[in-house]
Amino acid sequence: MSMLTATSITKHFGGLTAVKDVSINFEKGSITAVIGPNGAGKTTFFNMITGIYSPDGGEIHLDQKPITGLKPNFIAEKGIARTFQNIRLFKEMSVLENVMVGMHTHLKAGFLGTLFSTPKVRSEEEQARYDAYSLLEYVGLADWVNHQAKNLPYGAQRKLEIARALATHPKVLLLDEPAAGMNPKETTELTDLILQIRDDKQITVILIEHDMKLVMRISEQIYVLDHGQLIAQGLPEEIRNNPNVIEAYLGKSAISV
Numbered sequence: 001m002s003m004l005t006a007t008s009i010t011k012h013f014g015g016l017t018a019v020k021d022v023s024i025n026f027e028k029g030s031i032t033a034v035i036g037p038n039g040a041g042k043t044t045f046f047n048m049i050t051g052i053y054s055p056d057g058g059e060i061h062l063d064q065k066p067i068t069g070l071k072p073n074f075i076a077e078k079g080i081a082r083t084f085q086n087i088r089l090f091k092e093m094s095v096l097e098n099v100m101v102g103m104h105t106h107l108k109a110g111f112l113g114t115l116f117s118t119p120k121v122r123s124e125e126e127q128a129r130y131d132a133y134s135l136l137e138y139v140g141l142a143d144w145v146n147h148q149a150k151n152l153p154y155g156a157q158r159k160l161e162i163a164r165a166l167a168t169h170p171k172v173l174l175l176d177e178p179a180a181g182m183n184p185k186e187t188t189e190l191t192d193l194i195l196q197i198r199d200d201k202q203i204t205v206i207l208i209e210h211d212m213k214l215v216m217r218i219s220e221q222i223y224v225l226d227h228g229q230l231i232a233q234g235l236p237e238e239i240r241n242n243p244n245v246i247e248a249y250l251g252k253s254a255i256s257v
């Protein structure tokens, strides 16, 4: 079953076409990678899906419903969460608070409730605290809950971003270069975590990533962008051996990955 569909989406920045006529269908519960050289249009593609940019052409559907051009907060509420290429945490806040922030779209007590701290607000807050802790335990950060986010090792900060994204109960999780800057041990842990998220929660995972070992290991489908256009799609094995992809991006050395 299709969970997210981009149909012929295009984005121009002045005279530059960053994404041109790209169509991709993401199946429910699948793990898909979008790869390609620097400047290929991968992040722009993510930015259109998450509502940061409105496409200049084409349509996007989530769970068969149109979401094209909706504002990011609406798209988040409808079930798309993301992490960023450059980590975006509230650095002075605790690890637990960072995840609780991710939950706020789901809390029901309104502004007045928050102002007067009614019993309903207090119980919601307690539940949020408990859920945030559970999520941190799930991603392997239980020992860090009370630390300031800025004091976490790099790999743990990336995991915290994932926990915060999961706090919104997404149907689709977009990961923008989740392994960037990670050491091999952290990358292996991340690989296991992504697989676990999909298996346990049936979340549709889409990742942009330059670490080809990770990409080849976990992706069921791979899409390759170059100069804003889709130049290939297929199974990891097919992509690894595709002459156009080797030429545009992977290089000959990739064959041994």
Ligand SMILES: Nc1ncnc2c1ncn2[C@@H]1O[C@H](COP(=O)(O)OP(=O)(O)OP(=O)(O)O)[C@@H](O)[C@H]1O
Binding pocket: 013, 016, 018, 036, 037, 038, 039, 040, 041, 042, 043, 044, 045, 085
């Ligand atoms: N806001 C913007 N204004 C103007 N040009 C932009 C903007 N965002 C992206 N671009 C341009 O669009 C093209 C695609 O950029 P994009 O960041 O989507 O590529 P990418 O594949 O994510 O690259 P990388 O792997 O380096 O992150 C690039 O030429 C980039 O300079």
